Amino acid sequence: MEDEPMSAEESLNLIARQHRRTRRELGGGPARMLAAWAFAWLIGWGFTYVAVQPGVAIPGWVAGGIVVPLLFCGAIAYTAYTSIRAGRGIRGPSRTVGAMYGYSWALSSIGLMVVDIRITQFQALSSDQVSLLWSGSWLLLTGVLYLAGGMVWQDKLMYGLGAWMIVSAALSVLVGYPLNFLVLTVCGGGGFLLGAIVYFVREKTGR
DSSP states (O other): OOOOOOOHHHHHHHHHHHHHHHHHHHSOOHHHHHHHHHHHHHHHHHHHHHHTSTTOOOOHHHIIIIIHHHHHHHHHHHHHHHHHHHHTTOOTHHHHHHHHHHHHHHHHHHHHHHHHHHHHHTTOSOHHHHHHHHHHHHHHHHHHHHHHHHHHTTOHHHHHHHHHHHHHHHHHHHHOTTHHHHHIIIIIIHHHHHHHHHHHHHHHHTO
């Protein structure tokens, strides 16, 4: 007699168990990836906030065109390396879901970039408003994707991080320019750092 197919709930539970087990075995858990992003956000956006302050002799293009892109490219490269390394030990539905989740990040990031660039090209917004558009939309996207990841892997911390990023996105727009960069630094980077610490403790304790 053939085994009956698993229900949706059983499939999600299997994916979550495989994900947690493999993360412990390979040491490729989210703690290190979140730490890399925390470093990029804290240093990159913190430097940007300082650079845009009156009287600071740092050209804005240095922060926006060099420092932030370099840090983010480094974080992306490390995340890709860690994800590929961890994926080698995963089989079955967990590997498929992980790959689809990774593709979701790539596709949504490209799509949002096109939208934001096109809106900026209309020149209907001031430079301050463009800054709010980019910071708010990217924080929002980050939050939504972390919510999705938390639901798929039944990870309450990941879901909570996503909710925090969405709140931070709204706050970054409400406080206006240039305080939005401070929100990116403290709330965005700080959120990643706190998540990295909690995941690191979980990995060490085997939870």
